[in-house]
Amino acid sequence: MPRFPRLTRTRLAAAAAVILLVLAASAVARVAEAHAIVDRSEPAAGGSVETAPARVRVWFSEPVDGAGSALSVLDATGAPVDRQDSAQDGADRTLVAVSLPPGLPDGVYTVRWKALTGDDSGRTSGEFQFGVGEAVPAPAPATSVAWDGESAGITLDEPTDGARTVGPDVPLAIFVHGVTLIEMGATDAPQPNTLGGHLHVSVDGTMIGMVATGRGLVVHDLRNGPHEILVTLSAPDHLPYDPPIEARARITVTGSTATGEVALLENGAAAVTTPPPPAGLAALAARLPVWPLTAALLLAALLVLGTIAWRVTSRWAPDGEDEDG
Numbered sequence: 001m002p003r004f005p006r007l008t009r010t011r012l013a014a015a016a017a018v019i020l021l022v023l024a025a026s027a028v029a030r031v032a033e034a035h036a037i038v039d040r041s042e043p044a045a046g047g048s049v050e051t052a053p054a055r056v057r058v059w060f061s062e063p064v065d066g067a068g069s070a071l072s073v074l075d076a077t078g079a080p081v082d083r084q085d086s087a088q089d090g091a092d093r094t095l096v097a098v099s100l101p102p103g104l105p106d107g108v109y110t111v112r113w114k115a116l117t118g119d120d121s122g123r124t125s126g127e128f129q130f131g132v133g134e135a136v137p138a139p140a141p142a143t144s145v146a147w148d149g150e151s152a153g154i155t156l157d158e159p160t161d162g163a164r165t166v167g168p169d170v171p172l173a174i175f176v177h178g179v180t181l182i183e184m185g186a187t188d189a190p191q192p193n194t195l196g197g198h199l200h201v202s203v204d205g206t207m208i209g210m211v212a213t214g215r216g217l218v219v220h221d222l223r224n225g226p227h228e229i230l231v232t233l234s235a236p237d238h239l240p241y242d243p244p245i246e247a248r249a250r251i252t253v254t255g256s257t258a259t260g261e262v263a264l265l266e267n268g269a270a271a272v273t274t275p276p277p278p279a280g281l282a283a284l285a286a287r288l289p290v291w292p293l294t295a296a297l298l299l300a301a302l303l304v305l306g307t308i309a310w311r312v313t314s315r316w317a318p319d320g321e322d323e324d325g
Helices: 009-032 280-287 290-316
Strands: 038-042 055-060 070-074 095-099 107-117 122-132 153-158 164-166 170-177 179-181 195-203 206-211 217-220 225-234 246-254 263-266
Touching: 038 122, 055 070, 055 107, 070 095, 122 263, 153 225, 153 246, 170 179, 170 225, 170 246, 195 217
Parallel strands: 164 246, 179 195, 206 263
Antiparallel strands: 038 055, 055 095, 070 107, 107 122, 122 206, 153 170, 170 217, 195 206, 195 225, 217 263, 225 246
């Protein structure tokens, strides 16, 4: 009969290392594929149609969770015009659609989207525009919110103006003073002696997201070359302040492998709205960043495999015999 190699501690340790490497590679691959972005849309982003469509359809770069993914359509004043029936297509999990009422007037409309990937709870959001009977971009709003121009401002600490940075992802660090950031749709009043509102983030003249935080933001999928990042404070009704409250950085991106559409990420969370928080252990897991959680799982696997290897080798191989005799 053939002789099988002795199961020594050395061989079992090597096998455990291989298993851990496979687990780590799998975890890294999941992190890399965490975020869904817009692949294409009807009407096309930045395009124009003669008459308003019956519905707006967006295809994402990967399947999304229908419960956490949605579309909304706004007119040039920021008022919603869709029928609030956004839903995932039953046959195509990458497709989300929302219907529009008949007879929408000519103008430029903004499609605001959010996407949740069900396999890893990666959340992304952003927006794009299309025109009905006229070209994009739309004219600047005719109205604004006047203020005295003192005691409020925005500072963009990262990236700095003129910086060269490695893409495709560029972190943002935004500081505000004299400003109370308020979530879209909230009725909170600003703190005394401050201006209330939220931030509009634009890249190269196109808005990619609206947020009520200056932390944990990442501009995702920037291609190589020069870009301008603009952060503007908008009043709660989406109107700009006059004089404007804004900060900008002109940067050059190198080393990028970007292939998709530029999007704004908020630490993997939706930049506009988020679903209700989970309960119990799921709530705790949802608060943990991806990398620490992955490291904890790998450490737990290492401890389990180490315990098994020790018990097996203690039973099958004499102490001190780590090599074939």
